[in-house]
Amino acid sequence: MLHEAHLGLDPVQETLLLTLHARALDSRAPEPILGDALSAEFADRIDYDFARLKLKPSLVASTALRARKLDDMVRRFVTAHPDAVVLDLGCGLDTRVVRCAPPSGVDWYDVDLPVVADLRRELLGERSHVVGADVTQPGWLRDVPGDRPAMIVAEGLLPFLPGASFRTMARALTEHLPTGELALNGYTRFAAWAMKYHPTIKALGIDAAEGFDDPREPERWDAGLTLVEEQLLTRAPEVAAFPQPVRALTRLMSHSAALSRQGARVLHYRF
Numbered sequence: 454m455l456h457e458a459h460l461g462l463d464p465v466q467e468t469l470l471l472t473l474h475a476r477a478l479d480s481r482a483p484e485p486i487l488g489d490a491l492s493a494e495f496a497d498r499i500d501y502d503f504a505r506l507k508l509k510p511s512l513v514a515s516t517a518l519r520a521r522k523l524d525d526m527v528r529r530f531v532t533a534h535p536d537a538v539v540l541d542l543g544c545g546l547d548t549r550v551v552r553c554a555p556p557s558g559v560d561w562y563d564v565d566l567p568v569v570a571d572l573r574r575e576l577l578g579e580r581s582h583v584v585g586a587d588v589t590q591p592g593w594l595r596d597v598p599g600d601r602p603a604m605i606v607a608e609g610l611l612p613f614l615p616g617a618s619f620r621t622m623a624r625a626l627t628e629h630l631p632t633g634e635l636a637l638n639g640y641t642r643f644a645a646w647a648m649k650y651h652p653t654i655k656a657l658g659i660d661a662a663e664g665f666d667d668p669r670e671p672e673r674w675d676a677g678l679t680l681v682e683e684q685l686l687t688r689a690p691e692v693a694a695f696p697q698p699v700r701a702l703t704r705l706m707s708h709s710a711a712l713s714r715q716g717a718r719v720l721h722y723r724f
Contacts, residue, residue: 486694605635
């Protein structure tokens, strides 16, 4: 059992427990969307008052759905490129490498801050290359192969990187890697602003950074990115498995693209 006092996480790093708990709750639902039983195992091994995170059913469902959509993108990429490099940025305790089960020729890099990387190794062992680094600082890509197609996943990372640091990171990645794809859950400016007033985020004392509204904005970051698709998750067929009244509210939002973007969306780029 890992005790909270020994985790050594600051409020931003503590958000990994939020998403871990959401995936665990989804796995225990009658109709799970992601079905990540391993996350439930890890949550049971951590002595933490998860109730204080005040997760609502809507957040559990949307967290599971965005993870499922990002997993789908990763699986498609590594099937097409069985010698690829995968970078899961800000991975926390996500078990994506287990869920996606990449071919043996894929080099998978799970990247997060050093204290999170140590916790990850303790729980998951060496299922991937675990990199303890601050992605806003130069040099961390030094040991990542730069001659193979790459799939980059950044789930939940955007609103926690200050200022233009996400753009700077994207440029560094596409300069180092020859070709590939970037997938992230895209927060609008309003959604990023509203996060700081969400009960869960308020409980952790976090100020979220900025998002962006136009899904084509990253094409103007000088990072060689081209938008492939914007998935509005309110319109995903998996919404049928959402609990009521979340399902009805989500379907109501789905009629408006503007409202849907304030909820959950997954953005997919090629470089």
